[in-house]
Amino acid sequence: MERAKAGPRTTRTLTQEKAIREFVSLVAELETLGYFEKRFGKDCIDDPYGDGPARWIERELGIADLWPLPVHRLMQDHDLFFDIVELLHDSAARPLRRWLHSHGECGWHNELFEIEPGRVAYRWRVNKILDRSEFGYRLAEEGADVGRLVVATDDARSTLVRELIERDDGEPANQVRHAIELFRARGADRNQKRSAVVALALVLEERRHNVLTSALAKKDSGALFEIANGFHIRHQDAKQKRDYDEFYLDWVFWVYLATVELTNRVVGEQGVWQPSEMGSAFIARRDD
Known part of the structure; x- marks a missing residue:
């Protein structure tokens, strides 16, 4: 059915x-x-x-x-x-x-x-x-939390979530699905949302030099990580800002999730990005 x-x-x-x-x-x-x-x-x-x-x-x-x-x-x-x-x-x-x-x-x-x-x-x-x-x-109608109550969103964000949950490209997709499950869970607290943002940041970090540079200007790509690094999201640093409102985490999550979807499109249109033991590699797509 x-x-x-x-x-x-x-x-x-x-x-x-x-x-x-x-x-x-x-x-x-x-x-x-x-x-x-x-x-x-x-x-x-x-x-x-x-x-x-x-x-x-x-x-x-x-x-x-x-x-x-x-x-x-x-x-x-x-x-x-x-x-x-x-x-x-x-x-x-x-x-x-x-x-x-x-x-x-x-x-x-x-x-x-x-x-x-x-x-x-x-x-x-x-x-x-x-x-x-x-x-x-x-x-929820899809994902590991199907049948669980999750935070309702507008149609555009619901479509974004559905597309990313249904995507199957190995470990990056698993990380994204885990982040979505953490973030939208009923009663998700600040720590759960922060963990969700960290998971997405890791996905983007792996794509930073080989994929994001194809999609964003260098200064824009760097700004994405200044958000996570400067506001006590990824690292434990006394210099980081800690007294920000929780809705800021919501904004960062959706920005990062949309950016993951953007990099998926870049990978799909221009080539296949793969991490390896020798470092990140970008393999040009062949149409033969």
């Missing part, structure tokens, strides 16, 4: 409380459709699942009596709400076959489940709610 692409961001019209209510209603709908039946079993008139879902959630999160989802508790504890959103993502599976149990109007029983299509559908439905909410998070 093709992965759903993130659509244009919608206006944030839902308060946090309304978003939670819509989420709880959505979960009830998905349960009726059988999306949690692989995990919870069927709440059958002949074999009710009782408190089975609540006990399973308690084992996972350490908190009792969370099924059916208690709206007011989720409103009072947003971290708990976020944990539930992620946990149910991992529990979703799309049913492929069903049969009708008519006794006592029990309803449909489902069998044969597809996990990934179920999770794709869950992310799409939940993100439609979150994208209209005040939370500022959405479920």
Whole structure:
């Protein structure tokens, strides 16, 4: 099943409380459709699942009596709400076959489940709610943190992230994916964001002389590293500026991420850059 692409961001019209209510209603709908039946079993008139879902959630999160989802508790504890959103993502599976149990109007029983299509559908439905909410998070649709709540961004930055996550050019791509995962994680602190910027700086440092010089003027290339070196991002130096606002780290991250994408284009159009034991090498592309 093709992965759903993130659509244009919608206006944030839902308060946090309304978003939670819509989420709880959505979960009830998905349960009726059988999306949690692989995990919870069927709440059958002949074999009710009782408190089975609540006990399973308690084992996972350490908190009792969370099924059916208690709206007011989720409103009072947003971290708990976020944990539930992620946990149910991992529990979703799309049913492929069903049969009708008519006794006592029990309803449909489902069998044969597809996990990934179920999770794709869950992310799409939940993100439609979150994208209209005040939370500022959405479920990641790609990368190692797929299904985890990450900081929502505008369409341009979302496209940039998606392209870099899907790129496969060995270790540099792995470093970039790691940096993205660190930076956009729910509740990422200053140290995590700083580590993400450091990871991107290392990627750019390896490309500094052979790729960046093809894309940027020498003074502009050097300015990129003055940012990281002068503001206590890469090195431990008493001369570095430490009292800058955290949003500065956000700005540096996106500048560096866009520059990584720029160097990828330079490499793709002009040649193939490879680090080696003898130093960096730039191999001209041959079209034969």
